[in-house]
Amino acid sequence: MDLVAENISRAMSVSDESQFEPARRIQFAFTDEQEQFRAAIRRFLQEKSPPTEVRRLMDTATGYDPEIWRQLSEQLALPGIHIPEQYGGAGFGMVELCIVTEEMGRALLCAPYFSTAVLATNAILNAGTEAQKSSLLPDLASGVRLAALAVTEPNGQWDPQAIELVATPVAEDFLLEGAKSYVVDGHVADLLVVAGRAPGTAGGEGLALFTVRADASGVDRRLLESMDATRKIARIEFHGAQAQLLGDVNDGAKPLVRTLDQAAIALANEMVGGAQAVFDAAVNYAKLRVQFGRTIGSFQAIKHKCADMLLEMELAKSAAYYAAQAAAADDPEWPALACLAKAAASEMYLHIAAECIQIHGGIGFTWDHDTHLWFKRAKSSQVFLGQPYYHRELLLQRWGV
Amino acid sequence: MSKVSETDVRAEVRAWLAANWDPEMSLVAWRNKLVDSGWGMPHWPEAWYGRGLPLGLVRAVEEEFARIGAVGVAKSGVRLLAAATLLEHGTDRQKERFLRRILTGEDTWCQLFSEPGSGSDLAGATTRADLHGDYWLINGQKVWTTSAHHADHGLLLARTDWDAPKHEGLSYFVIDIKQPGVDVQPLKQMNGHASFNQVFFTDAHVPAENLVGRIGEGWKVAMTTLAHERRGADGLSAPAKRGARTGRIYVEERRELETANQPYTWYPQRAGRVDLILDRAKETGANTDPHVRQEIAKLMILAKSAEWTARRARAAQQQGRPQGPEGSLGKLAASHVARAAAHVHTLMTGADALLTGPGSPRDGIIAEILVSVPAISIAGGTDEIQRNIIAERVLGLPKEPRFDTGPFRQVRKN
Numbered sequence: 175m176d177l178v179a180e181n182i183s184r185a186m187s188v189s190d191e192s193q194f195e196p197a198r199r200i201q202f203a204f205t206d207e208q209e210q211f212r213a214a215i216r217r218f219l220q221e222k223s224p225p226t227e228v229r230r231l232m233d234t235a236t237g238y239d240p241e242i243w244r245q246l247s248e249q250l251a252l253p254g255i256h257i258p259e260q261y262g263g264a265g266f267g268m269v270e271l272c273i274v275t276e277e278m279g280r281a282l283l284c285a286p287y288f289s290t291a292v293l294a295t296n297a298i299l300n301a302g303t304e305a306q307k308s309s310l311l312p313d314l315a316s317g318v319r320l321a322a323l324a325v326t327e328p329n330g331q332w333d334p335q336a337i338e339l340v341a342t343p344v345a346e347d348f349l350l351e352g353a354k355s356y357v358v359d360g361h362v363a364d365l366l367v368v369a370g371r372a373p374g375t376a377g378g379e380g381l382a383l384f385t386v387r388a389d390a391s392g393v394d395r396r397l398l399e400s401m402d403a404t405r406k407i408a409r410i411e412f413h414g415a416q417a418q419l420l421g422d423v424n425d426g427a428k429p430l431v432r433t434l435d436q437a438a439i440a441l442a443n444e445m446v447g448g449a450q451a452v453f454d455a456a457v458n459y460a461k462l463r464v465q466f467g468r469t470i471g472s473f474q475a476i477k478h479k480c481a482d483m484l485l486e487m488e489l490a491k492s493a494a495y496y497a498a499q500a501a502a503a504d505d506p507e508w509p510a511l512a513c514l515a516k517a518a519a520s521e522m523y524l525h526i527a528a529e530c531i532q533i534h535g536g537i538g539f540t541w542d543h544d545t546h547l548w549f550k551r552a553k554s555s556q557v558f559l560g561q562p563y564y565h566r567e568l569l570l571q572r573w574g575v
Numbered sequence: 576m577s578k579v580s581e582t583d584v585r586a587e588v589r590a591w592l593a594a595n596w597d598p599e600m601s602l603v604a605w606r607n608k609l610v611d612s613g614w615g616m617p618h619w620p621e622a623w624y625g626r627g628l629p630l631g632l633v634r635a636v637e638e639e640f641a642r643i644g645a646v647g648v649a650k651s652g653v654r655l656l657a658a659a660t661l662l663e664h665g666t667d668r669q670k671e672r673f674l675r676r677i678l679t680g681e682d683t684w685c686q687l688f689s690e691p692g693s694g695s696d697l698a699g700a701t702t703r704a705d706l707h708g709d710y711w712l713i714n715g716q717k718v719w720t721t722s723a724h725h726a727d728h729g730l731l732l733a734r735t736d737w738d739a740p741k742h743e744g745l746s747y748f749v750i751d752i753k754q755p756g757v758d759v760q761p762l763k764q765m766n767g768h769a770s771f772n773q774v775f776f777t778d779a780h781v782p783a784e785n786l787v788g789r790i791g792e793g794w795k796v797a798m799t800t801l802a803h804e805r806r807g808a809d810g811l812s813a814p815a816k817r818g819a820r821t822g823r824i825y826v827e828e829r830r831e832l833e834t835a836n837q838p839y840t841w842y843p844q845r846a847g848r849v850d851l852i853l854d855r856a857k858e859t860g861a862n863t864d865p866h867v868r869q870e871i872a873k874l875m876i877l878a879k880s881a882e883w884t885a886r887r888a889r890a891a892q893q894q895g896r897p898q899g900p901e902g903s904l905g906k907l908a909a910s911h912v913a914r915a916a917a918h919v920h921t922l923m924t925g926a927d928a929l930l931t932g933p934g935s936p937r938d939g940i941i942a943e944i945l946v947s948v949p950a951i952s953i954a955g956g957t958d959e960i961q962r963n964i965i966a967e968r969v970l971g972l973p974k975e976p977r978f979d980t981g982p983f984r985q986v987r988k989n
Contacts, residue, residue: 202883202890457970472973474959477966484965485908488901489880496883518876566872567865575853575862575871 199503200496204269212273218250219281225544231284232403232547236362238285246285247317253291254315257299262312268436272443272498279444280451282547284404286320289359292440293433294321297367300436301383301421301429310365310385322363323433324354324410332434332560334369334427335377341370341384341417348384348419350392350412358558360408361397363388367420368412369430381427384417391415402554404547435512438559439501442494442515445523445555449487452548456480456530463535476533483526490515490522510572513565520556527552581635584628588614588639596645598822602831605824606648606679615648615678616658623662623670624678644820646828649680651835652722657684657730659803660747664788664796669749673728680831685726685752687717687774688797692989695960697732698742698794699979701988702776704733706783711735713750713779721838723759723772726752731781732797735790737984744983745793749785756780766946770838844940845947845954846909847916849878851937852923859936861923870922874915881908900969907961910952917948 204212222242231239246252256271257263264270271292278287295314298307298321313319329336339352350370360366366388372380386393392415400407421429457480460471470476497515500508527549531538538545556562595608609615610624617636619625628636640647654677661669676682693699702715713733723729729750736744752759756779761769788796856862856871888902921928924941931942952958966972979986 202886203894203896457972460972468976469973471966472975474963474975477970477972478959478962480970480972481907481962481965484900484970485904485911488884488904489877489908492883492887492901493876493880495887514876514879517872518880563869566869566876569872569876570862570868573853573875575856575868 200499200505201269201503202496202499204273208269208273211270212277215250215252215274215277216280218246219277219283222246223281223283225282225547228282228284228404228547235397237359237404237406238362243285243317246287251315252287253295253317254311255291257295257311257315261307262315264315268439268498268502272440272494275440275444276447276494279447279551282404282448282451282551286322286359286362288405288437288440288444289322289357289363290314290320292437293323293358294363294365294367296436297323297383297429297433298385298420300432301425303421306385306418306420314365319364320359320362321365321367322357322360322408324357324360324366324368325430325434326354326356328353328355328409330356332564334381334430334434337369337371337381339368339370339412340373341382341419342373348417350384350386350415350417353409353411355398355407355409356558357408357410359406360410361395361406366393366410368417370417372423378427381430382423382425383420383430385420386412386415386417390417400554402550404551405554405558431509434559435509436501438512438516438565439494439497439508441555441559442490442512442519443498445519445552446487446491446494448548448551448555449490449519449523449526452527452530452545452552453480453483453487455545456483456526456533459534470533479529479533483529486522487526490518493518510569513569513572516559517562517565517569520552521562523552524549524556579628579632581632584617584632585635585639588617588636592639592643592645596643598644598646598820598824600824602646602824602827603679603681605646607675609648610675610678619662623674646824648678649831651680651832652683653686653730653804654680654682654684656686656800656803657728657749660730660787660796660800661749663799664747666784668784669787673749682727683722683725685720685723685729685772685774686800687720687723687729687731687750688800689717689719691716691718695957696979697797698745699986699988700732700734700745702731702733703737704731704735704746704748704781706735709783711748711781711783711786713748713756713776713781715776717774717776718762718771720759720772720774721770722835723752723774724761725834728752729774730787730800732793734983735793738982739791740981741979741983741986742794743791745797746790747787747793747796748781749787750779750781754779765949766841766844766943768838768841770841841943841947844943845913845951847913847948847951848920848940848944849874849912849916851940852916852919855920855923855937855941859923859925861925867919867922870919874912874919877908877915878912881905881912884908900965903965903969906956907958907965910958910961913948913951917945920944 231237251264252274254263255266255274256268259265275288275292295311298310302310314321326332327338339350339354341348341350350368352370354368366386368384368386370382370384388395392413394411396409398407398409460476460480461469463470493515497508497511500511527545530545531549534543534545537543591612591614606615613621613624613626614636616624617626617628618630618633621627658674658677661673677684688697690700690702692701702713702717704711704713715733729752731748731750732745733748734744735746756777758775760773762771762773763769852871852874861867884901885905888898891899920941924936927936932939935942967974
């Protein structure tokens with residue numbers, strides 16, 4: 175009987191205890207305050223962003239409701255949740271930011287949050303001079319202005335080394351020449367943070383971030399038709415547009431890389447939230463739908479699928495949470511964990527969304543059923559910021575393998 | 576029991592150890608002292624070799640023992656599962672007879688639950704117990720019995736009523752293994768080890784007084800055993816590493832542990848040896864192959880995520896929050912990790928994966944991983960049973976219709 179009689183801790187012993195260094199400062203549980211914060215956001219989004227609203231907004235050109243944006247800025251202070259108080263923010267950090275994105279992912283909120291708060295704001299925090307942070311961040315924290323980060327180009331790569339856009343110094347400023355694509359919320363942003371390179375440079379050399387007013391001359395913006403209509407993307411061409419250097423040219427690609435790593439963690443958490451929503455829908459449906467005189471959830475084929483989905487989701491959730499906590503604690507390993515969390519979450523989310531359609535059967539393939547909204551967000555999130563294979567490779571490089 | 580503080584407990588155990596601990600004593604003599612004092616199992620009731628302390632203070636006591644290298648009571652194998660079951664369901668006479676020698680290590684125990692015909696469906700046991708006056712006659716076969724070849728007693732689940740429904744016709748006994756009616760045969764596994772036994776009963780005797788609990792309540796008693804097993808026998812720690820300490824008692828303890836741990840030498844390999852992966856990647860040069868790198872990364876993501884999930888469950892528990900789904904997934908996660916690790920290990924090893932034994936990579940460890948991993952998704956509840964448990968208890972999905980609810984005699988069997 176001892177084959178049945180072994181305790182689980184022994185089964186887990188190699189992967190659980192002996193192999194990894196204990197992480198002392200990194201938290202494995204949210205505080206009560208963080209849970210309350212989460213509950214408040216969830217209540218807000220349940221009320222303001224039901225699927226009917228998601229459907230309404232995804233069919234608009236701007237893709238968001240300015241009134242809801244005003245409320246989440248004024249009532250919940252979300253755009254500046256992670257911005258230090260001296261720049262008009264709430265002064266919290268990565269963990270709180272990721273709680274926000276997780277809840278927004280769950281509700282599939284249509285709003286320029288990821289672009290403004292996660293990407294552009296972090297780019298300014300990471301790269302900007304004191305003066306730039308003081309002048310740019312308060313309006314982003316208050317939600318008065320929107321911003322986007324333009325990194326990817328028509329070549330579709332998130333690796334900063336693939337950037338081709340050239341920034342030529344002219345007096346105090348720079349003139350930008352080149353094209354950006356897949357810029358999330360690029361069509362509605364007031365301020366663009368643009369990644370470019372010095373003339374004649376290649377690879378990791380000569381990279382820097384620039385700020386450009388979206389209405390500056392020489393900036394051509396075009397909304398692209400996106401497969402995931404809940405996340406709008408734009409192509410932006412720069413024809414000699416006037417830009418300011420963000421921060422110090424000697425920092426090179428570092429602030430950009432840091433920004434993308436933070437964004438990967440925030441996106442992993444967003445995906446975890448979205449996956450939970452479709453997963454819950456699938457399990458609920460399995461309890462209701464009757465075929466062959468039984469609820470389909472009583473068939474092992476469905477039960478086992480659901481159990482596997484839960485496992486996959488909880489594992490990715492642990493990675494997303496851990497990466498956020500590690501980044502908040504500034505653990506030296508956190509950039510590697512960003513890759514880990516992004517790869518785990520994006521494989522998981524698409525799989526869960528596809529299985530959710532499968533469990534719903536025919537109804538799950540209809541336009542009127544909501545699952546496809548999350549399915550499309552899952553796929554767009556998998557590609558956005560780099561595919562899983564890219565992050566797995568980067569993970570090993572960062573681990574020194 | 577009045578409320579006791581950790582400081583008081585530490586002071587008390589420290590004083591007692593200072594007065595009594597002697598590494599030159601024999602193991603059994605020392606453990607008899609422990610049993611008499613109650614410090615061996617401080618959370619057990621005072622009437623039965625304990626001190627009635629709350630479970631939360633056991634760790635403090637253990638730390639005091641570890642601080643001076645004092646040896647504890649015997650804890651290896653299934654002996655503590657036997658003890659916990661007897662404490663809860665045994666008669667005073669049974670407790671008197673068995674508990675002390677469990678703790679001193681003089682008696683070794685084994686667990687006789689699984690049968691060839693009932694693996695996942697444990698309650699379908701068909702080993703029979705028939706009452707003849709003041710003793711029961713046992714006939715049938717058990718399997719997967721660790722340590723049966725040197726055990727003194729067994730925890731036996733046997734059928735006493737064939738007309739009752741499956742779960743209600745079982746009874747629970749303590750059986751003397753060293754008797755003519757009990758034949759223990761080693762069971763060789765696909766990895767070449769023989770960590771388990773088959774146990775055949777042919778008119779083996781169990782005195783009537785060895786019935787644990789009432790007739791027909793065997794399933795309930797067995798659940799107690801399994802619950803303690805899942806709790807890791809009350810979360811008691813494994814014996815501390817003794818380092819360079821010397822004394823007669825350590826020699827005896829080491830010998831005891833070697834015997835107790837002998838069946839488990841391949842268990843690290845069964846779990847996949849994720850700890851070797853990154854070293855092996857460099858060692859084999861597999862770290863330069865983009866395809867293999869992807870597989871390595873997938874495995875490490877899985878293994879790390881499983882580790883963090885276990886930590887997350889523990890952290891929630893420590894904060895006194897209700898257990899989330901993450902607490903029920905460890906077993907299934909471990910299966911996935913092990914299988915993925917075996918895949919990556921053999922992938923990296925290339926053609927050398929065709930070899931086994933001392934001449935093969937890492938002295939046969941890599942080969943042993945491959946042929947040991949299949950056990951992990953079976954032992955302690957198959958992956959399929961785990962999925963049922965998760966689906967039904969965590970997700971609230973309905974149970975499947977059953978075909979085994981009538982009299983057991985009429986239930987289809989192997």
